[in-house]
Amino acid sequence: MQAAWSHADHPAARRLAERGGFAAARSLWVMRLRTADGLPALVLPSGVSVRSYRPEDAAEVLRVNAAAFAHHPEQGAMDEANLAERMSQPWFDPVGLLVAEIADRPGLVGFHWTKRHSAELGEVYVVGVDPAAQGHGLGQLLTLAGLHHLADGGAREVLLYVESDNDPAVAVYRKLGFTHAEADTHVQYVRDARG
Template sequence: MTHVRTTETLTPDETAAVLALAESAGEHDGLPPLSEQTLLRVRHGARPGTARFHLATQGAPAAGAGDLVGFGFAARAPGEPDSAEMVVAPDRRRSGHGAALLRALSDDAPGDGLRVWAHGRTEGAVALAASAGWTQVRGLLKMRMRLRGDAQQPGAGAGLPEPVLSDAVGERTVIRTFRPGSDEQAWVAANAAAFADHPEQGGLTLQDLHERTNEDWFDADGFFVAEDTGTGAIAGFHWTKVHADGAGLADEPVGEVYAVGVDPAWRRTGLGRALTLVGLRHLHERGLPWVLLYVDEENRAAVRLYESLGFSVWDADVMYAAS
């Protein structure tokens, strides 16, 4: 029997158990079962009313964190369905724990309902969604491009075009690296404007930014912003990231187009393409073999841009909801 305990806070032992479970599942499946945002909430906690943690144990409710067989997380926002993720220990699958977690997440969700992300179109996720009668409502494409090649598989990075701004844009902006300690508020404002219709990225707060810039992977030299020289505001940005573990692409570090955003007032000016190229050339100059990115499959303009630069679809994250 599976017991699922729902809480808004985790004890230190529960936090350690969840992180160990996620690491074990990632090593087994070859891809992370939980998003970076969820892992940050596990490690740092969440603001009251914004998150629900679901801890699945085998047997009696008194079982401790060491008996954790599954975990679910639901991000909550007013007027929106809960956005959830879940993972079951590799050696405890096909025992009903996933179905129990899905029921717990559904029962706990508000009247607006529940949506659940599955990272990768894995056999288990597809089967669980089908058995529950859930269907895909959103897709997040995972794209990749080779930066460093060999004789058999040449890299595209060496052929990246120069980032060029039009005279009008070049006279009003300067592209530079992010300045920790002075750019945070301006970046949060620019990110909110750029992703006003994006349910996850657009809601990042100053605290969310600080949590990310305090991560071991953060490198200000790979965080590029286009400053409006007239107002000092950030007109656009390209934040790159390096995955030391290879992110399932290689046995060495690889790069990521972590976030590219342009303020609506600066769209259709070529600034987004230029910023994208600045970041890609930075990752290529670091000697990395691959670069990856995530993009909503319905954002056809962005998909076409990345395809024009040499990216191709590698995998996809899928969001499911009840039919």
């Protein structure tokens, strides 16, 4: 299979893809939020704690990530080597990798990995919640915790990438105030290499 990305859902890109025998397979949205407009208060439910990453959390982050993204074509494949490679990047800050725990429950229940592009631009890089702990608002809680972390560090805008058909995630992001503009749509086209 061959794949190509169009970094805008543009009619000319669609025509070019069709002429080359490619079909649209995925639609990735960029959503944006101005933190300068204010954020909802962060209120942790009883028994839930959110803290920054520690090196001993690596195996748990990988476990939660594998479970949360089992069907995701890129994120679900993160292993120890990939985690180490990401953490070696200049933008990595362990303080901005937030992890969540629930009292009397072993291990992590989720994480929010934030990323800074500049002093004023941050990113919701990855939010993962253990499927066994989903349905209790942890995704929204972790996202909000990360937004506060980025805003407290000076970010005035935060962006994120999300699959357009990931309705639960899109709903959480919209509830927090993220918006999507049509120009911020990336489309992956694929074709069978045998064709």
